[in-house]
Amino acid sequence: MEPTPRLLLLDSASLYFRAFFGVPDRRSPADVPINAVTGFLDMIATLVDREKPTDLVCCWDNDWRPAFRVEAIPSYKTHRLTEGSDVQEESPENLTPQVPIIRDVLAAIGLTRLGVDGYEADDVIGTLVQTHLGRMPVDVVTGDRDLFQLVDDAQDVRVLYTAKGGVREPDIIDQSFLQAKYGVATGAGYADMAALRGDTSDGLPGVPGVGEKTAAQLIARYGDLAGLRAAIDNRDPEIKGARRAKLEAASAYLDVAPRVVNVVRDMQLPADLVTSLPKQIADPERLDELVEEFGIGGSVGRVTKALSIA
DSSP states (O other): OOOOOOEEEEEHHHHHHHHHHHSOOOBOTTOOBOHHHHHHHHHHHHHHHHHOOSEEEEEOOSOSSOHHHHHHOTTTTGGGBOTTOSSOBOOOTTTTTHHHHHHHHHHHHTOEEEOOTTOOHHHHHHHHHHHHTTTSOEEEEESOGGGGGGOBGGGTEEEEEOTTTTTTSOEEEOHHHHHHHHSOSSHHHHHHHHHHHOBGGGTBOOOTTOOHHHHHHHHHHHSSHHHHHHHHHTTOTTSOHHHHHHHHHTHHHHHHHHHHHSOOOOOOOOTTOOOBOOSSOSOHHHHHHHHHHHTOHHHHHHHHHHTTOO
């Protein structure tokens, strides 16, 4: 009996950052830090074992601060820049050398890793969600609320949100969760609310004086950001006083905010992209070398066992 198709999309940086900070310091025989490597691999093993996906993609930030978003809002992620640089993201010293190891291990096992130049992992995820709508259910694994915009009950798209309980006990984000927690009924409504509210963690200013609750109320009342802006332009009497003044003053910001907040869903993906789980280890010799060099046999073994390719 063929397994039920299901696609698992991993926001890789979100997960290996969590692994780095959540897993105690571990070292290879040559004293290279490996806690993010082993933590990330253990997360994959847990997810594959529990969720039983048929397809999985480790989505990658080829560009963590794309030019089109910076052009729209120059403050986008500026607080994460390394001092003295306008391109380099600040990263813990002991995490940086682990990222190439993660890439090499994924390739040796045969797990698909996908990044696209000029785009963030969020955009890769958004496009993969879009291309799989109606073909199979999709779960997005992330600790980033930005991806709540992809939630769509009718199309079987959920987010497994790891910020609190990790991959072992993630919050399951569906439309009922969005309604109960944020007062918005859809993923698209969450994106519009987020544009109004802003997000200091991304350098997104939002509309001054409009917090999350007010933003959600406005989206609920007017349907979406476009509906709200039309109501402002049409002098809706319900929008008055200080609130009207704030929204009108933020017009230029609201013109560009969706370009930053909304994930790309139509980027060009590689023609030879394979999302299905590997049926065998892609490069056994290289995998053995990595296990020997870095002492990661336990975590690699858990992944290959979960994939039934041990």
